[in-house]
Amino acid sequence: MALLATLAARAIDNPVQYVNPLVGTFSKHSLSTGNTYPAIALPWGMNFWTPQTGKMGDGWAYTYDADKIRGFKQTHQPSPWINDYGQFSILPQVGAEPVFDQDKRASWFSHKAEVVRPYYYKVYLADYDVTTEITPTSRAAMFRFTFPESKQSYILVDAFDRGSYVKVLPAERKIVGYTTRNSGGVTKDFRNYFVLQFDRPFTYTATVDEGNIKANVSEVTSKHAGGIIGFSTKRGERVCVQVASSFISPEQAELNLKELGNRTFDQLAEDGQKEWNTVLSRIDVDDSSDVDRLRTFYSCLYRSVLFPRSLFEIDAQGKPIHYSPYNGKVLPGYLFGDTGFWDTFRALFPLVNLVYPEMSQKMQEGWANAYKESGFLPEWSSPGHRDCMVGNNSASVVADAYLKGIRGYDIETLWEAVIHGANAQLDRSASGRRCWQEYNTLGYVPYDKIKESAARTLEYAFDDWSIYKLGQALGKPEKEIAVYAQRALNYKNLFDPQHNLMRGKLENGEWVPDFNPFKWGDAFTEGNSLHYTWSVFHDVQGLINLMGGNDTFNHMLDTVFVLPPVFDESYYGSVIHEIREMQIMNMGNYAHGNQPIQHMIYLYNYSGQPWKSQYWLRETMNRMYNANFDGYCGDEDNGQTSAWFVFTAMGFYPVCPGSGEYVLGAPYFRKLTLHLPAGKDVVISAPQNSDANCYVQRLAIDGSEWDRNYVRHADLLRGMKMDYSMASSPNTQRGTTPEAAPYSFTSEVPKSILKSATKKRKK
Numbered sequence: 001m002a003l004l005a006t007l008a009a010r011a012i013d014n015p016v017q018y019v020n021p022l023v024g025t026f027s028k029h030s031l032s033t034g035n036t037y038p039a040i041a042l043p044w045g046m047n048f049w050t051p052q053t054g055k056m057g058d059g060w061a062y063t064y065d066a067d068k069i070r071g072f073k074q075t076h077q078p079s080p081w082i083n084d085y086g087q088f089s090i091l092p093q094v095g096a097e098p099v100f101d102q103d104k105r106a107s108w109f110s111h112k113a114e115v116v117r118p119y120y121y122k123v124y125l126a127d128y129d130v131t132t133e134i135t136p137t138s139r140a141a142m143f144r145f146t147f148p149e150s151k152q153s154y155i156l157v158d159a160f161d162r163g164s165y166v167k168v169l170p171a172e173r174k175i176v177g178y179t180t181r182n183s184g185g186v187t188k189d190f191r192n193y194f195v196l197q198f199d200r201p202f203t204y205t206a207t208v209d210e211g212n213i214k215a216n217v218s219e220v221t222s223k224h225a226g227g228i229i230g231f232s233t234k235r236g237e238r239v240c241v242q243v244a245s246s247f248i249s250p251e252q253a254e255l256n257l258k259e260l261g262n263r264t265f266d267q268l269a270e271d272g273q274k275e276w277n278t279v280l281s282r283i284d285v286d287d288s289s290d291v292d293r294l295r296t297f298y299s300c301l302y303r304s305v306l307f308p309r310s311l312f313e314i315d316a317q318g319k320p321i322h323y324s325p326y327n328g329k330v331l332p333g334y335l336f337g338d339t340g341f342w343d344t345f346r347a348l349f350p351l352v353n354l355v356y357p358e359m360s361q362k363m364q365e366g367w368a369n370a371y372k373e374s375g376f377l378p379e380w381s382s383p384g385h386r387d388c389m390v391g392n393n394s395a396s397v398v399a400d401a402y403l404k405g406i407r408g409y410d411i412e413t414l415w416e417a418v419i420h421g422a423n424a425q426l427d428r429s430a431s432g433r434r435c436w437q438e439y440n441t442l443g444y445v446p447y448d449k450i451k452e453s454a455a456r457t458l459e460y461a462f463d464d465w466s467i468y469k470l471g472q473a474l475g476k477p478e479k480e481i482a483v484y485a486q487r488a489l490n491y492k493n494l495f496d497p498q499h500n501l502m503r504g505k506l507e508n509g510e511w512v513p514d515f516n517p518f519k520w521g522d523a524f525t526e527g528n529s530l531h532y533t534w535s536v537f538h539d540v541q542g543l544i545n546l547m548g549g550n551d552t553f554n555h556m557l558d559t560v561f562v563l564p565p566v567f568d569e570s571y572y573g574s575v576i577h578e579i580r581e582m583q584i585m586n587m588g589n590y591a592h593g594n595q596p597i598q599h600m601i602y603l604y605n606y607s608g609q610p611w612k613s614q615y616w617l618r619e620t621m622n623r624m625y626n627a628n629f630d631g632y633c634g635d636e637d638n639g640q641t642s643a644w645f646v647f648t649a650m651g652f653y654p655v656c657p658g659s660g661e662y663v664l665g666a667p668y669f670r671k672l673t674l675h676l677p678a679g680k681d682v683v684i685s686a687p688q689n690s691d692a693n694c695y696v697q698r699l700a701i702d703g704s705e706w707d708r709n710y711v712r713h714a715d716l717l718r719g720m721k722m723d724y725s726m727a728s729s730p731n732t733q734r735g736t737t738p739e740a741a742p743y744s745f746t747s748e749v750p751k752s753i754l755k756s757a758t759k760k761r762k763k
């Protein structure tokens with residue numbers, strides 16, 4: 001019924017037509033415009049497919065400026081920095097002899113002879129005169145190759161190096177095998193088992209053992225295995241190959257192949273298109289005044305529903321099961337991975353909780369399983385625990401889902417998990433908390449103990465607030481959770497009133513000497529003090545108070561844009577790409593290309609100047625995003641930077657996940673409807689909207705004047721009409737009262753805790 005309602009009210013019939021999967025692919029080590037690859041996949045699919053232009057093992061798997069394609073890779077890569085696992089590739093070929101070498105076999109191609117849709121990919125491989133088409137399901141895919149006239153047409157499978165296996169089965173018209181290639185985060189026996197089912201008999205078979213092609217040898221276990229089959233083709237003859245894989249077993253791979261059913265290639269592509277439209281049309285933009293903006297919006301929404309990846313498979317009884325990268329066992333239930341919570345706690349998971357709560361429920365069960373199987377929640381999973389970034393933001397991911405009303409999973413296990421993770425660290429990984437003992441004793445992570453200590457402290461304090469709020473919602477006794485309320489104020493310990501900025505502190509209580517607010521890294525993570533000072537998501541009013549009031553706070557916010565993009569890269573020894581991405585954007589020290597500052601613009605809503613948020617959000621949407629190959633202003637990062645745009649275009653953003661509030665900006669479109677799955681609609685209208693009219697003159701919610709600078713999650717869920725009057729000059733009266741400000745912990749923190757925290761600091 002909800003689906004029918006959605007279809008009936010839909011303004012855009014085919015939103016997937018606006019998605020460009022190539023956005024962000026024009027990237028390199030030194031400068032990222034997204035560091036993405038075209039993920040040919042279904043939403044939250046287990047396997048993605050991408051044309052492979054980079055060498056085997058190169059994280060830059062597909063780059064827009066490349067000339068040649070080496071194969072079509074099944075990939076599970078979340079980011080080039082984390083790299084891939086379980087990957088193998090397929091390539092059609094024509095020639096007197098098959099060629100396996102990854103450089104020699106690569107074929108010229110053109111973007112002008114390429115069609116890229118989320119559910120469909122097509123390219124002309126010029127050196128072979130072969131057209132390749134791909135259409136995916138979650139765990140399987142169909143390839144369709146259109147060959148020229150040739151007695152020697154081939155299809156190659158490259159199972160990659162680091163240990164692989166291939167067996168050619170001519171009687172069954174199959175190739176089976178596995179790849180073990182990974183980048184960590186798996187158990188020793190990790191394998192991705194694959195099966196390829198061809199639609200015709202073979203006239204040539206070979207296997208490849210470390211580059212040596214061995215005709216008529218049907219099986220190979222090698223450091224680097226491959227398989228080749230051949231046949232003759234007429235000009236324009238189409239050859240279809242069904243492919244599937246499994247992290248569990250060869251038998252499960254065969255089961256996963258059944259996802260394709262007996263559908264033809266065209267039916268699969270049509271079904272894929274429908275599935276994408278069902279997911280994308282939850283947010284329905286009714287504004288055709290600028291098609292480029294539709295393309296940017298839906299390309300961002302596409303990137304927001306790929307990760308976290310589904311790592312579960314469906315058994316013969318129709319039940320979810322999974323290979324555990326944590327303990328190597330095959331276990332019942334859901335599992336997800338390939339996300340870094342340091343990035344995605346901010347906007348990506350809140351977007352899932354609001355728009356796709358049915359997926360959130362499965363994901364939360366998946367995190368509970370990860371804890372049961374490893375003793376920790378991941379902080380960066382790919383597919384298991386990885387040692388990357390800082391913080392303990394799994395607490396926020398768990399708390400936000402529960403506090404937003406997601407139910408139907410084992411929250412008590414997750415409660416145990418967040419408490420454990422706040423007071424322990426998993427060996428050689430970012431999971432749990434590094435230096436939790438020092439943090440719990442001193443109230444901050446000391447700089448002389450570990451680098452990036454201020455970033456860790458600020459995130460732990462927010463994570464502690466998340467734990468406190470979750471504990472309250474679960475009815476945990478105050479004596480158990482009071483300590484987290486107290487630690488939630490630990491951000492105050494790093495505030496240096498002399499500079500009005502956050503600063504690293506030594507174990508002896510002294511500031512780290514030679515403070516430089518432009519210094520990236522050091523006490524901070526991939527940002528500087530100007531970027532990280534705002535990481536008090538849960539208590540912006542507390543930060544305003546530390547700065548001495550709204551005037552100073554607003555001045556400090558303004559400063560970020562006013563200052564030139566000066567930087568000190570000495571901690572890294574070279575200009576990391578995130579620094580360069582800030583420097584070149586002509587927006588001062590505002591570094592939207594990386595996550596720490598992505599909520600900052602919204603903070604004017606707490607300090608009586610909401611129009612400045614409206615102005616800078618519009619500038620950021622217009623200048624930092626587009627729907628082209630260079631469309632992002634830094635790493636996209638598994639949906640986070642995209643989810644920022646999706647929220648911001650709707651006109652609100654979860655500055656503090658877990659607070660139950662979204663802070664207002666201003667809508668990007670003249671009309672947008674959010675179709676919530678429970679059948680309720682949030683209709684956002686702004687008929688005078690334009691770049692000139694970027695300011696909110698007036699907002700009415702369900703017909704009544706709304707002077708607050710936030711909307712509540714619970715109110716959105718009931719359905720809502722938000723009617724904006726937009727104007728070319730700011731309304732400096734609206735949203736300026738203290739009551740208009742969004743949630744801050746200071747307003748509700750127990751007095752006893754405030755007192756004891758103040759005393760502690762004075763000691």
Ligand code: CA
Nearest residue numbers: 594595635637
């Ligand atoms: Ca980043």
